[in-house]
Amino acid sequence: MNTELLGIIATYLLTLIIAIPLGKYLAKVFAGEKVWTDFLKPIEYGIFKLSGINPKDEMNWKQHLKALLTINLVWLVYGFFVLIYQDKLPWNPDGNPGMPADLSFNSIISFVVNCNLQHYSGETGVSYLSQHYVMMFLQFVSCATGIAAAVVLFKAFRDKTTTNLGNFWDFFVKSITRLLLPLSLVIALILTFNGTPSSYEGKDQFISVQGDTVNVSRGPAAGFIAIKHLGTNGGGWFGANSAHPLENPNYLTAMVELIAQVIIPIAMVIAFGFFIRRKKLAWTIFGVMTIGMLLLLIPTLSSELGGNVAIEKMGISQTTGAMEGKEVRFGPAISAYWSTVTTIISTGSVNSMHDSSMPLTGVWQLLGMMINSFYGGCGVGILNYFIYLIIAVFISGLMVGRTPEFLGHKVEAREIKIAALVTLLSPFLILAGTAIATYTFNNHGDANWAVQPQNWLNNPGSHGFSEMLYEVTSSNANNGSGFEGLGDNNIFWNVLTGIVLLLSRFLPIIGPIAIAGLLGAKKFIPESAGTLKTDTKTFALMTFAVIIVLNALSYFPALTLGPLAEYFTALSR
């Protein structure tokens, strides 16, 4: 069999081999049951003691949200000022300048919300202090925020009727000490020993074989790149992200980085099932997500391995597939797999440049981000999926003519309203954002910004439209990858995507937690013959249909104007 395809299969199987036991382990950690990492308890005790926190204080859903939003606000303020003043702060060996306010606004939001959309380039835009004390710090804590939020939801369905949903700080700190930090250490060591820099030395210079003077950006990147993937963050240490040879030195590291970004999203689904003692439900959800993933992956593989038709017409052999924006050491197959997983879960790291992907690949990348819950980001993937579940419960309830129920709790008008609002938010932000951008591009092309709107696009025609659509979609999905040709470091894009990022992060966290909190407090109704079971194949199909119909209705017109138009006008066979 083809070694490139074999690489994908091995990577996915290894992901499952790690993720499934990890899910069981996480269920135990968050339930406070005995696990082998309990030797870390003294460290946690120290952290709580120093922070003045009693991890045994029970919180209701509103208190959880208050704690979550407060600490996120603290990070926003802290990071904003560090980025602005990074040139005056210590530890800036490459002498990079402070960020302008609009870029700092965008960057800090982007990292707080686990998106890592980068309108700066790692080599020239940030100091080592910012890289570690802002970016990497937020890669840990934003991921832990997502996981803690998901655990609050788990907690609401574990007991029959409850308003006590555990302690937010407890979930949050344990996500770091029991999961993110130990695994990041392992991944970082693998990367270091394969060539990723880890020392604190600044830029280097050498004379090349042909006599050119070459500057080399380096820095303590290994730890950053580990949590960047594990926490589904995706922001690169270097501008070229994981296509950069120092960020992703060889095929082994590519496999490790791919596995790292998928294990927590899958583990959280498994953990959900074990935590609420409904394993079958978890497997059903996992099944729907996996089928969704495959439906996006297979056509992506086919279009990338097929190569660029326009180059084929020039008479060039593309036996290795499309190579623009790709690295030889990875090849197009695993790059296609990477582009699928990085868009369905909200990592957004790239090992090939999505702007140069084939047009149909663009459709699947965009769709992956629009759906945003085939596995999905750390913690938030399952929260997004939960909203689809509630909508599916509601619609099935209407179809069979009875009050909808979910896990023994009646789903009533208030919960449905919240779910509907969260569902409508994504198309609103994506379509309105893209519309504003397109309008500005067409009617205010000469606006006096750092990059004038008429110069935003790196490619003409429908591909240019795709660049704008992708940018807003990526922001809304808290994904962070981009069609990077877009000239996005100017006040328009910094502010627009900053606002989209904030809304699309926190409302889809607040919504599901509110629904779960409300449902959890309701009287428990034991299962009877009339109960709509949510762990059956029929219901799985129903949920899948809801996901496809909602997204197709919302986004098909936009996809038609962008990548589909490019495909049919220029590059179809």
Place this chain on the structure above:
Amino acid sequence: MKKYIIQSLRLTLVLIVLLCVLYPLGIALAGRLSNGKGGGEKIIKNGKVVGYALLGQSFTKPEYFWGRPSAVGYNAAGSAGSNKGPSNKDYLKTVSDRIDTLLKYNPTIKKADIPADMVTASGSGLDPNISEQGATIQIKRIAVARKMDERKVAELVVKHTDGPYLGLFGPTSVNVLKLNLALDELK
């Protein structure tokens, strides 16, 4: 509310010490044991650093194997891809020019011999590798420029071709810098 603010501030401080000071420090210490001591593996020739093993560099002379086109001219302090879309006319013109250049400098090869990686820019602009086919089409040119036996150059290419990882996973590739240094040593 006030309680949450104070707890948030204190927790943030504690976590900064753990995650931003101790964690990277541990990795940096372990990294000292790696090749290149955590600063990137350098390639040294006659006591001078001539490159990084993982970073591609620009080769334009006929007597060296060329790497892939780079959108940033192999600037290792400013990595980037071209971000050109597949149907962009200007981009397709560039590709077509690259084909002509290759055919001009390697007059014995046919268009159909040229692999895609030799006429497309890499994602990082620093791709250290080319495909085996990409090296093969340059053998004749190099043998002529260096007045060497073509078979010797071909042997060198085979020797410097890295197979799939563990022989099972991923593509084959050739590290251009290492190949060129070996070529220089052959003389």
